[in-house]
Amino acid sequence: MEIFDYIGAIFSISNLTVLILATAGGLILGALPGLSPTMAVALLIPFTFQMDAATGLVLLGAVYTATVAGGAISGILVNIPGAPANIATVLDGHPMAKKGKATQALHFCFISSFVGGIIGVVVLIFFTPPLAKLALKFGPSEMFWMAIVGVTVIGTLGSKSVVKGLFSGVLGLWISTIGISPIFGESRFVFTDHLTGGVHIVVALIGLFAVPQIYQLLVTSRQTLSGGLFATENTSLWSSITYNLSRVKALTIGTLSGVIVGIIPGAGGQIAGLVAYDQVRKFSPDASKFGHGEPDGVIAAESANNAMVGPSLVPLLTLGIPGSPTAAVLLGGLLINGLFPGPDLFTVHAEVTWTFIGSLLLAQVFMLIIGLALSRTSSNWVMRVPSQYMAAAVTVLAVFGTYSIQNSYSDVVLMLVLGSLMYVLNKYGFSAAPIVLGIILGPIAEDNFSMGKMIADVGEGALPYFMTGSVNLVLIFVCLVSIGYSVWVEVKQRRAVTSELKRSTPGTRVAAVGAVAASLVVLTMVMLADGTQAYDFPFLLAILMMLFAALLLIDVLRTWSRQKSGPGLVEWSDLGAGIVVIVGYLILLQTAGFYSASWIAFTAIVMLYTANKNRQQVIRILWVSVGFMAAIYGLFNVSLRVITPGLF
């Protein structure tokens, strides 16, 4: 074992210090919405200029590992995944927190991340050469089918019904086509200047998850007196460990999915968690438990997204082809230090490489220890924050996080608009996870289909190109099994649910009519555009949207007359003040500086949503708001060097 030759370097004091700081910092950064692992690693690259090669890489690697795990903290506690990789964790992690099991959910998250992470790095150490060969087998046709496998997962993700899930997924795929098409260079669906650049995945992630949560928190603060988010039960760490390790099936499925997705270049960890979540749900004897706080969901998702880290470095270290967006940034870190991917890394630069890989193993250990130590504290802390303060803090963080992705005010507008729509969609049984997954998979599916078709057209033709080859056939088989299973479950569930219960679901009529209207709008836009090749994929999506909307409508029409028109689902009276503040915030961001606008918005939200204020409380609100803005300034301006327009 070559790695043991470098044990001295791995356990050197300086290396350990960097590891501990990077892990702790990464966990905290990862927990903030908007600071995705990719961004955290990119922001740190300049700091590595001053370090020697090994230390710099250890820093980047440890931050990568820790941010991926850290994104689960905000996901579980506040229902806002810190990064796309953590979406699947939220689906059962937050319901667990609401049931009082926040600490336990965090324990599972870090224990599973540790297990997945260690196995992922071990795979990297032992299986690099054969896996690199496998990675190269993924050309356009294989990547296309991989994306389709992802699409088939969509229907079962957290929505009330499979049809609504599929509709949301296709809607997400369509959102991903907004902006300039990378293959054809044509501008599509840009009906306002804010959309010229398309919808960035992290912008959508923050909007679709954080904004509905802000509104929900505001409603909660009006409707409950205590104001706290949830209670927590005491759980012993030991019972969490024994339970978690006993869930062998969930851990195995999660780790395997993570390893496989990780080595496929370009797919990235963003979908590892979701694929694992879907698999563990399908293999479970009682799928209906998922989405309501089933620990297996958290275990599979988190073991998957950390198991992905090691293998995503396989194509990077051997071929210079990064397996995930974050690995792409790490490649820059390697090159700056004169380390070229390839066999040289393990011979000429063996010391740096093995120190790096060994430190990645060690980083998992630190992540486990620090994460477990933070679990109880953070859940108790979040539990005690009153809803209106949490809503105000999330609003400001979401704005800063969004802005810092590409220094764009348009992104902030898009984030708030998309998120506000999502709040309404949530009320009618559509959920954010399939939409975000659609936005992730859209470009992978479309670009690879277009490229594949170009290659096939001059060669054997599209049908044999996409339908032959062992990897293609395996992926097509997985797709068919996945679809077949979803249909079977849906049919089974429909029989089980009494028709009485189904009819009384409020808002079904509105949902169906809304879906039909939305798909008609999309179809009209596609038809009005010149029918170039660039619109082939959007046209297909419009047809699919029509199909799913029609299915929803048929379902509703059968029982139309018998449906009760229940009370309105959106609590406009409780939200009015909040919406006014947020619109005002958007205007102030452009006229005043970012910091003064944010301070006003924060104070206004807390003031308006705190009942029975006395003088003392008003003073406290002012102190908290100033302290919070100082922290935001320190984090974004001083540490991360995000430059915001305007003075303050």
Next chain:
Amino acid sequence: MILKKIKSSIVTAAVTTMLLAPSATALAAEYPTAPIQVAVAYGPGGATDFQARIATMMAGNEKYLNMPIVIFNKPGAGGQKGWNWYASSASTDGHQLAAYNVPHFIAQSLKFDTSYNIDNLEPIANWGADPAVLIVPADSPFNSAGDLVAWSKANPGKLTVSGAGLYVGHHIASLQLDKAADISTKYIPAGGGVAAMKMVLGSQVMAGFNNLSDAYRQGDRIKILAVADNQREESFLPDVPTLKEQGIDVDDSSVNFRGIMARKGTPPEVIEFLAERVHLMFQDGKVAKKMKAGGSPMRIMSRAEVKQMWVERQAYLDDLLAGL
């Protein structure tokens, strides 16, 4: 005699410095007043991104800009997204600059409805030039550009060639190859240089144009058949012949020039200041060392040289792209 000459040149230098110093200090007091942002139109980790980070790493030094440069990425649509934003919305006080890639942005401004063109952007200085190279998988039957052209003549339209995107340097090189060798290849625009390289490594395409620096790092996992430049790249690939040497008349129009630019409307004194200091900054020994370590060929050019290069490229591309 010699001693006197040295003496006089020292005096001249000292006087010049004294004369120039106050004006430079006066300006420096007004600009820059904050860290300078540089927008990169490609994703983090790509060649442009990481070279930009190295090229600007010495900015904080008082000899140069006395303020750090912060890179931020606005990737999408082969660079169009970032540059569209830059030419239409960036500030013109000199605190928001952008990295350019020639011929990419010029070709795109000719082919698409973009908000940028060479007339509303101001070059500052150029740091690098990465020629496109013609590559094939390691087990490919092609061993020279001639083999590839001969096959393509026998199988018209069947030769697939990958590149980083639409109307980037690689695409220009493949158009030039088609024109010079009178063949028609099928260009596959991948979502970036790395994706295009992957398609060659995995034999999903028969050939590709890619960055010299990235191809060089691949070692013997690919075969590099030719350099699309006027001369060989002596420091990294001295043994690889140019296309011209192999009888295919392709010049350096596809070479990927990278540098820094400002938006039109930036005060002339700020542009002057940047043009002088950034040009010096690129020449810093530490920058050169890191660039060399990363396998990135440098070509430092002043504002005047870049200005001329932009105009020449525009004229040539107008011609090449006219028939498409």
